[in-house]
Amino acid sequence: MSAPLFLVDALPSGDTATLGGAEGHHAATVQRLRVGEDLVLADGRGGTATAVVTAAGRGSLDLRIISRGYAEAPDPRLVVIQGIAKGDRGELAVQAMTEVGVDEIVPWAAVRSVVQWKGERGTRAHDKWVATAREAAKQARRPWLPTVAPPVSTREATVRATLVLHEEAETRLSTVDLPAAGEIALVVGPEGGIAPEELAAFESAGASLVRLGEQVLRTSTAGVAALSVLSARLGRW
CATH class of the missing domain: 2.40.240.20 (Hypothetical PUA domain-like; domain 1)
Structure with missing residues (x-):
């Protein structure tokens, strides 16, 4: 061990x-x-x-x-813009994504997010994500601690998003072109999925819609699966 x-x-x-x-x-x-x-x-x-x-x-x-x-910082960086989920699903996503190598997690206040981070409640929820990422990084023996950014709106998320996971996308994540450097910012929707107007906003900003496979994954597992595909394609794994 x-x-x-x-x-x-x-x-x-x-x-x-x-x-x-x-x-x-x-x-x-x-x-x-x-x-x-x-x-x-x-x-x-x-x-x-x-x-x-x-x-x-x-x-x-x-x-x-x-x-x-x-250890040099990974390049390109893997960023997940994670739709805020109810209960412990968000924390489960943060834990697993940290263990498989995410470099930054951006909480996203999506239209269909049941829980909204506001006031003191939002601060506590964000702090819990930070603590979860820290403990998961230790468990995975990671020399780089992933960043948990402040929560963003859809408008703010579109500025960084490059790939958006969606079950109706025609392009598979395993075949989409990837940059050699910089960052890959992947959007994962909340439990109810990504609203049509949000999909339109991401596409208008230049992000590509991609899918993993035929199955529809939960918000707590979709990011983990996508990071696994990306890590293999980038030679991290």
């Missing part, structure tokens, strides 16, 4: 370090790492440091740095 990864604000500059706070508590108390075990520290921006535990305290670990590394 690969060494567990823990996210820190900044990597230690010296040969020794102490992992404390919430990450130290999780490492020492929850995962119960012991002297001699390895772990990886990551700053969420590509930088990593492999370390070995030299002492285990109450909610903290003393570490000796073994090696350092840096």
